[in-house]
Amino acid sequence: MWRLHQFPLCPFSRAVRFGLAEKGEVVELVEARPWERPDQLFALNPACQTPALENGALVLADSTAILEYVEETIERPPIIGASAAERAEARRLAAWFKERFYAEVTAPLLSERLIKRIVTREMPDGRVLRSAARAAETHLQYVEYLLDHNRWLAGPTFSIADIHAAAQISVADYLSGVDWAGHAQAKMWYSALKSRPSFRAMLADRMEGVRPPAHYDKLDF
Amino acid sequence: MWRLHQFPLCPFSRAVRFGLAEKGEVVELVEARPWERPDQLFALNPACQTPALENGALVLADSTAILEYVEETIERPPIIGASAAERAEARRLAAWFKERFYAEVTAPLLSERLIKRIVTREMPDGRVLRSAARAAETHLQYVEYLLDHNRWLAGPTFSIADIHAAAQISVADYLSGVDWAGHAQAKMWYSALKSRPSFRAMLADRMEGVRPPAHYDKLDF
Numbered sequence: 165m166w167r168l169h170q171f172p173l174c175p176f177s178r179a180v181r182f183g184l185a186e187k188g189e190v191v192e193l194v195e196a197r198p199w200e201r202p203d204q205l206f207a208l209n210p211a212c213q214t215p216a217l218e219n220g221a222l223v224l225a226d227s228t229a230i231l232e233y234v235e236e237t238i239e240r241p242p243i244i245g246a247s248a249a250e251r252a253e254a255r256r257l258a259a260w261f262k263e264r265f266y267a268e269v270t271a272p273l274l275s276e277r278l279i280k281r282i283v284t285r286e287m288p289d290g291r292v293l294r295s296a297a298r299a300a301e302t303h304l305q306y307v308e309y310l311l312d313h314n315r316w317l318a319g320p321t322f323s324i325a326d327i328h329a330a331a332q333i334s335v336a337d338y339l340s341g342v343d344w345a346g347h348a349q350a351k352m353w354y355s356a357l358k359s360r361p362s363f364r365a366m367l368a369d370r371m372e373g374v375r376p377p378a379h380y381d382k383l384d385f
Numbered sequence: 386m387w388r389l390h391q392f393p394l395c396p397f398s399r400a401v402r403f404g405l406a407e408k409g410e411v412v413e414l415v416e417a418r419p420w421e422r423p424d425q426l427f428a429l430n431p432a433c434q435t436p437a438l439e440n441g442a443l444v445l446a447d448s449t450a451i452l453e454y455v456e457e458t459i460e461r462p463p464i465i466g467a468s469a470a471e472r473a474e475a476r477r478l479a480a481w482f483k484e485r486f487y488a489e490v491t492a493p494l495l496s497e498r499l500i501k502r503i504v505t506r507e508m509p510d511g512r513v514l515r516s517a518a519r520a521a522e523t524h525l526q527y528v529e530y531l532l533d534h535n536r537w538l539a540g541p542t543f544s545i546a547d548i549h550a551a552a553q554i555s556v557a558d559y560l561s562g563v564d565w566a567g568h569a570q571a572k573m574w575y576s577a578l579k580s581r582p583s584f585r586a587m588l589a590d591r592m593e594g595v596r597p598p599a600h601y602d603k604l605d606f
Contacts, residue, residue, distance in 0.1 A: 210527070211481060222470060228449065229476035236469045248457045249443060255450035263484075264432060306431070 169196040169205055169216040172369040173278055173338060175270050176227040176262070177215035178331035183231045183324065185362030187238045199283060227262065231324055245323050254318040257310070257325035261303075265332045268299035273339040282373045293341075300342050307350045317353075330357045334367065338376040344385060351385065358383050390417040390426055390437040393590040394499055394559060396491050397448040397483070398436040399552035404452045404545065406583030408459045420504060448483065452545055466544050475539040478531070478546035486553045489520035494560040503594045514562075521563050528571045538574075551578045555588065559597040565606060572606065579604050 166184060168191050170177030184191050196205045196214050208216035209225035217224045224230045235244050245251040273296055276288035307329065310317045318325035333354065336342050344351050357363050358381075367381040379385035387405065389412050391398030405412050417426045419434050429437035430446035438445045445451045456465050466472040494517055497509035528550065531538045539546035554575065557563050565572050578584050579602075588602040600606035 211485060224473050224477070226477045226480045228480060229473045232453075232476055233469055233473040236472065248454055251457065252445050252450045252454040255453055256445070256447045259447045259449055260432060 165219065166191040167194055167218040168192070169194045169208060169218075170214045171195055171197055172371045173274065173335050173374070174198075174214045175266060175332045175335040176213075178334060178366055179227045179262075179324075179328050180215045180217060180230050181366055182327045182331060182363055183234055183243055185365065186241065186243055186322075186327075186360075187234055189234075189238065199279060227328075228258070231258075231327070243322070243324055243327065245319060245321060250319045250321075250323075254323035254325045257318050258323075258328040261325070261328040261332045265299075265303050265329070265336075269296050269303060269336050269341060270332050272296040273336055273341045277339045277341075278371065278374055296336075296341055297343065300336055304342070304344075304347045304350050307353065308347060311349050311353055326353075326357060330354065330363060334363075338371075338380055339374070340377050344379075355383055355385070386440065387412040388415055388439040389413070390415045390429060390439075391435045392416055392418055393592045394495065394556050394595070395419075395435040396487060396553045396556040397434075399555060399587055400448045400483075400545075400549050401436045401438060401451050402587055403548045403552060403584055404455055404464055406586065407462065407464055407543075407548070407581075408455055410455075410459065420500060448549075449479070452479075452548070464543070464545055464548065466540060466542060471540045471542075471544075475544035475546045478539050479544075479549040482546070482549040482553045486520075486524050486550070486557075490517050490524060490557050490562060491553050493517040494557055494562045498560045498562075499592065499595055517557075517562055518564065521557060525563070525565075525568045525571050528574065529568060532570050532574055547574075547578060551575065551584060555584075559592075559601055560595070561598050565600075576604055576606070 166189060168177060168180060170181070170193060181191060196202055196216070198205060198213050201212055205214070205216060206212045208218065208223050211225065213225070215225070215227060215230065217230050224233055231243065235242065245254040272292050276292050280286040280288055307317065314320065316322050316326050317329055333342060358367065387410060389398065389401060391402070391414060402412060417423055417435050417437070419426060422433055426435070426437060427433045429439065429444050432446065434446070436446070436448055436451065438451050445454055452464065456463065466475040493513050497513050501507040501509055528538065535541065537543050537547050538550055554563060579588065
């Protein structure tokens with residue numbers, strides 16, 4: 165049985181949950197709060213970050229390493245594309261959302277609207293939030309550019325590019341960081357993801373002390 | 386023919402060069418300076434970052450995506466471990482060095498000792514350099530911890546963990562950010578890497594305007 169150490173608004177854990185659910189795997193969730201530096205998480209992952217995934221004696225960490233492991237050991241359905249070039253494009257875009265979207269949008273939102281609310285009890289910094297909102301807008305434009313050329317972000321098939329993008333965007337959306345107005349094509353893509361059972365379950369999760377906007381878990385938003 | 390868009394102190398480009406050389410591939414180098422936002426780099430990689438790798442009509446970006454592509458298309462010698470669990474460990478550690486070592490050590494060194502020297506013409510900030518030095522020390526301790534358990538960082542075989550670690554460490558070392566004193570085991574591992582022809586060529590590269598310390602390219606340092 166898989167045991168995933170995560171917290172509801174960890175975008176990397178969401179990517180792992182989404183990928184495992186696509187493969188039909190059942191996962192037991194264990195809540196871990198990296199900012200409290202818990203011993204148990206540190207023992208599983210010396211980076212003391214979520215996600216960490218256990219299965220008996222096997223311990224995996226890092227969302228990319230975990231999803232590659234899942235793809236190598238559970239063949240159907242594939243989540244990293246078909247040809248080597250398609251797989252490279254899926255991985256390039258996965259890194260785009262894991263690294264750039266996270267650094268420019270998700271991380272500042274988590275810091276201003278989660279950590280400041282539940283840990284340090286400070287007010288969010290308006291300048292940081294405005295800068296994250298501008299970055300989110302640019303990323304949505306890039307999503308639409310990609311969807312002009314392909315059915316899914318990295319090509320004709322659903323892949324880790326969609327998984328990582330949806331994981332990051334869903335956390336930003338929970339924290340009121342995404343303005344969907346004027347992005348009909350991105351909305352249609354995201355709505356198709358929201359309707360997948362593998363993703364829908366996650367949208368029911370709530371982080372104690374922080375409420376999402378009303379549209380957050382609606383298919384029509 | 387592979388054409389790699391890079392600059393001599395880009396740690397991610399070094400990882401790609403190291404990996405391609407291990408596979409016996411010959412690569413033409415094209416210098417690109419991401420901080421000047423060159424159109425050519427932007428056209429190859431919308432993130433406008435090095436490395437970007439071309440081969441005819443094929444364009445690849447992101448060092449992880451590139452090395453996975455190389456592993457999938459050029460079988461020998463393998464650079465991501467044997468079993469799925471070994472491969473997951475190699476990928477976890479590759480991410481450790483690409484993300485943590487880079488954020489805590491390489492990026493501040495590049496900012497203080499490269500960009501400030503050749504672009505903004507400012508003096509480096511001593512506090513930032515001291516913080517990077519402390520982080521480098523912690524990372525060398527982690528390298529030694531890993532080498533207590535394995536021949537190479539991720540297990541019995543050379544892998545992308547060693548490639549990404551050596552790429553980051555070599556840039557930090559060029560920028561005088563690594564104090565090797567008291568780290569005999571890490572030195573031995575790094576010396577073995579330095580003696581590989583695939584890595585040695587890179588150590589001859591120089592970045593205009595910035596000189597490495599005397600020990601930088603010596604096998605006995």
